[in-house]
Amino acid sequence: MDKTRDSKTWSIREIIPENHPRRESLLIREKLVEAMENGVLVPQGLIAHGRGECFDYLIGEKTQPFAERAIEAASAMLLLAKYPVISVNGNMAALVAKDIVKLAEELNAKIEVNLFYRDIDRERAIAEVLYEAGAKEVLGVGEDASATIPELFSERRRVSPRGIFIADVVLLGLEDGDRTQALVNIGKKVIAIDLNPLSRTAQSATITIVDNIIRVFPRLVEKIRKLKSYERGKLEEILTSFNNKKNLGEALLFISERLKELSKTL
Ligand code: PTJ
Numbered sequence: 001m002d003k004t005r006d007s008k009t010w011s012i013r014e015i016i017p018e019n020h021p022r023r024e025s026l027l028i029r030e031k032l033v034e035a036m037e038n039g040v041l042v043p044q045g046l047i048a049h050g051r052g053e054c055f056d057y058l059i060g061e062k063t064q065p066f067a068e069r070a071i072e073a074a075s076a077m078l079l080l081a082k083y084p085v086i087s088v089n090g091n092m093a094a095l096v097a098k099d100i101v102k103l104a105e106e107l108n109a110k111i112e113v114n115l116f117y118r119d120i121d122r123e124r125a126i127a128e129v130l131y132e133a134g135a136k137e138v139l140g141v142g143e144d145a146s147a148t149i150p151e152l153f154s155e156r157r158r159v160s161p162r163g164i165f166i167a168d169v170v171l172l173g174l175e176d177g178d179r180t181q182a183l184v185n186i187g188k189k190v191i192a193i194d195l196n197p198l199s200r201t202a203q204s205a206t207i208t209i210v211d212n213i214i215r216v217f218p219r220l221v222e223k224i225r226k227l228k229s230y231e232r233g234k235l236e237e238i239l240t241s242f243n244n245k246k247n248l249g250e251a252l253l254f255i256s257e258r259l260k261e262l263s264k265t266l
Contacts, residue, residue: 025053028095028214035094039125042117045090048174055195056212058255063219066250067211073242074171074191074207075223076235081169081189084109085139089116091174092213093126097133099217104135106224109171112140112163116176118155139163152182164188173213175201197251207244210251 016026032049035041063071078084084107086100093100093113104111113126120142127138139145139160147165149157156179159165170183173193177200183190184204192205193216202208209216227235 032091032094035090035129039121040129041090041094042122044117045094045174049091052174052195052212055197055210058258059195059210059251060258061212063211063215064251064254066247066254067209067216068219069242070207070209070244070247071211071216071219071223072227073239074209075220075227076230076238077169077189077191077207078107078109078171078220079224079227079230080232080235080239081107081109081167083167084169084171085163085167086111087114087164087170087172087175088112088126088130088138089114089172089174090122090126093129096213096217097129099221101130101134102221103171103217103224106221106228110160110163110167111135111138112160113138114140114145114156114159114164114172114179116154116156118145118158149179149182149186151185152179154178157182172201173216177201177204180204197248197255202248205244207242208248210248 012030013027016023020026029049032041032046036043036046086104086109088100088111100111103109111130113123115122123141127141130138139162144160145158147159147161149159154176156176164170167188169189169191171191172180175192175194180190180192180201181204184206189206191207191209192201193209193211193213194202195210195212196202197208197210202210
């Protein structure tokens with residue numbers, strides 16, 4: 001990182017008062033700006049984050065019961081998977097690199113870079129962030145992304161033959177809807193983390209966790225550690241009792257009830 005940026009980050013921490021009610025949120029924005037300057041994030045990632053912030057407001061910036069339920073089901077699905085893969089884009093690398101590595105270790109899962117705005121410099125910059133966070137191997141960089149997801153025309157179609165191409169379960173966050181649908185179409189189970197319960201990704205994933213990736217990843221690691229001692233039958237029971245459409249409906253209902261309650265306080 002260059003020195004100018006270093007001093008700006010320092011001054012930004014100073015500029016935002018310790019007791020500023022939005023301090024955490026502003027520091028997260030700063031992390032993303034920094035990631036953009038380091039070639040990890042595209043500017044469009046900042047816009048995507050802004051949309052996420054709006055939905056985070058609507059759910060009260062907390063992990064709500066519908067997200068806890070989806071996290072439990074996702075943990076069971078990941079533990080039952082034969083070949084789980086964590087798909088990483090710019091926003092995920094900028095915000096949760098260390099937790100991605102922890103989760104991959106817990107599951108013995110592969111980590112793969114998969115980008116909408118793909119170019120080799122970003123692939124490498126993201127892999128570097130993951131290696132710095134402790135990853136032993138990062139797939140999907142350069143020539144490694146040599147397989148193709150059929151019926152998908154964006155750069156996201158390019159995947160590793162040792163990763164997403166042969167995965168049975170793919171965990172992803174901040175995604176555009178096309179790939180989720182394309183992955184489901186070729187028989188993959190998709191776990192999506194998306195704050196917007198109305199997005200195409202949220203609607204087409206096998207399990208949708210409507211929550212902020214920043215809160216989801218540590219909870220997934222914790223839940224997986226707990227469920228590891230469960231027998232397969234018990235994990236399968238958790239999965240079969242989870243209904244994604246119903247859970248998404250509950251997220252929407254929660255938002256509408258919350259807004260109704262808030263309107264009474266005005
Ligand atoms: O790094 P790349 O090149 O793969 O590009 C990634 C972005 C995010 C730019 C690209 O996938 C994109 O444009 O995504 P969308 O279509 O804007 O969708 C992003 C979704 O993630 C939206 O539904 C947001 O509400 C949601 N979102 C934003 N921030 C978070 C989030 N969900 C969970 N946690 C967040 N922090």
